[in-house]
Amino acid sequence: MIPSTLSKDTIIALATASGHGAIAIIRLSGPEAISMVNGVFKGKNLEKQASHTLHFGTIRDGEKILDEVVVSLFKGPASYTKEDVVEVSCHGSPYITEQLIKLFLRQGARLAEAGEFTKRAFLNGQFDLAQAEAVADLIASDSALTHQVAMNQMRGGFSQEIKALRAQLIHFASMIELELDFSEEDVEFADRSALRNLITQLQRLVTDLLRSFEMGNVLKNGVPTVIAGKPNAGKSTLLNALLNEEKAIVSDIPGTTRDVIEDEAIIGGLRFRFIDTAGLRETLDTVEAIGVARTKQQLQKASLVLYLFDVTSTSPAELKAELEALQLPQVPYLLLGNKQDLATPEQLAQFQEFEHLIFLSAGTKAGLDELQQTLLEQVHANEAITGDRTIVTNLRHFQSLQKTSNALLEVLQGLDNGLTGDWLAADIRRALYELGLITGEITTDDLLDNIFTKFCIGK
Ligand code: GDP
Numbered sequence: 001m002i003p004s005t006l007s008k009d010t011i012i013a014l015a016t017a018s019g020h021g022a023i024a025i026i027r028l029s030g031p032e033a034i035s036m037v038n039g040v041f042k043g044k045n046l047e048k049q050a051s052h053t054l055h056f057g058t059i060r061d062g063e064k065i066l067d068e069v070v071v072s073l074f075k076g077p078a079s080y081t082k083e084d085v086v087e088v089s090c091h092g093s094p095y096i097t098e099q100l101i102k103l104f105l106r107q108g109a110r111l112a113e114a115g116e117f118t119k120r121a122f123l124n125g126q127f128d129l130a131q132a133e134a135v136a137d138l139i140a141s142d143s144a145l146t147h148q149v150a151m152n153q154m155r156g157g158f159s160q161e162i163k164a165l166r167a168q169l170i171h172f173a174s175m176i177e178l179e180l181d182f183s184e185e186d187v188e189f190a191d192r193s194a195l196r197n198l199i200t201q202l203q204r205l206v207t208d209l210l211r212s213f214e215m216g217n218v219l220k221n222g223v224p225t226v227i228a229g230k231p232n233a234g235k236s237t238l239l240n241a242l243l244n245e246e247k248a249i250v251s252d253i254p255g256t257t258r259d260v261i262e263d264e265a266i267i268g269g270l271r272f273r274f275i276d277t278a279g280l281r282e283t284l285d286t287v288e289a290i291g292v293a294r295t296k297q298q299l300q301k302a303s304l305v306l307y308l309f310d311v312t313s314t315s316p317a318e319l320k321a322e323l324e325a326l327q328l329p330q331v332p333y334l335l336l337g338n339k340q341d342l343a344t345p346e347q348l349a350q351f352q353e354f355e356h357l358i359f360l361s362a363g364t365k366a367g368l369d370e371l372q373q374t375l376l377e378q379v380h381a382n383e384a385i386t387g388d389r390t391i392v393t394n395l396r397h398f399q400s401l402q403k404t405s406n407a408l409l410e411v412l413q414g415l416d417n418g419l420t421g422d423w424l425a426a427d428i429r430r431a432l433y434e435l436g437l438i439t440g441e442i443t444t445d446d447l448l449d450n451i452f453t454k455f456c457i458g459k
Helices: 033-040 094-106 116-123 129-140 144-154 157-181 192-221 235-243 286-301 316-326 345-349 368-382 395-416 421-439 445-452
Strands: 011-014 021-029 053-061 064-074 085-092 223-229 261-267 270-276 304-310 333-338 357-359
Touching (some): 053 094, 116 445, 129 421, 144 192, 157 192, 192 270, 192 395
Parallel strands (some): 223 270
Antiparallel strands (some): 011 021, 261 270
């Protein structure tokens, strides 16, 4: 992309988190970035220094020294925004950063809008739109897997797939458009069976990407894991053990966990959203009854169910009956025989016939490692989430891919029905348009505003 939009404004923002810290960084970008800092910097003449160099000195407001700082110079286009960028590393005091920013505003800088540095980077061709969006995901990432997905997207993995899809379609679109130019001569430049093969292949790729969104969602929001079982089985205790903090109410009175308690824990780099539910049993207590109804609702949303029972007070026949009453939806489940610490070997041996069963003691945390290991295996078995597979995590991308898929379907139907080239071309163009929106080859102001205003200030 041609950097036609290099801005006249020089923008400024605090790049580090607000609050006290060892160091804070104030970033400026734009044509005056270097001269503005140079005007208040006592040290070397910054305008005469090479790009990618550091300079120690003081920043002064008139005669008053505001701080001792280190200035980093990045001359465009070899910078994040492709403009001149200066980063001023000062002492991490909110007072100092405020004074420095005010000083630069007086020099003519303007406060950056949310995401404006990254928006400039995009507009100046540093990266495409999907990569720019990944910058925000990377900052928001808080587990090994969300990090991996965002990093892959930022480095262009996802964009490359989309661009390759688009390039193939463009080739066919141009062949068909060529036919239209020669429409009177009834020629076919675009081989219809090759087109069908290509569209089928593309449709498969798009479908894979669409499916990956479900996993992407799980990565972002956690694997919804419901902990169910009769009152007093130890659900709250287990939740606490998994979370390592006192969140759920633990008590000896059956039915104390009246409401749904949710919390998250990261196990093996993967986020789990644990949902502790009220005991499942028929009850006259209305508060508890609401809880039971909610449990059933929660079960519908679960990707994984942990069914907990007390091994010291449950017989195999009772367990079977409980499981039948529960009418587990079609999701993977694990049976957890709790309070192993109180059980005799004979009591444990009774449950041999049950599959997916783990004995543990939520109270003493014995068996918790095995449970965590099994949880991970369940998810990994369910979906190929590791490795290089591209995962769609962004709703905007998902929606565009859906529309792409619809358009491709219409191309296929058009081929089946022997539609003429101009109809096929229209559907292909629609698919091209949607794919182009993902990577930003096609943009609108609204789209960009929508994306970048969700960024934090200073990014
Ligand atoms: P919930 O109703 O299913 O949430 O059950 P709670 O977590 O409130 O536990 C009921 C009681 O069982 C509490 O007194 C817990 O301390 C106790 N308990 C839970 N897990 C264990 C365990 O593994 N061993 C022993 N000995 N007691 C446990």
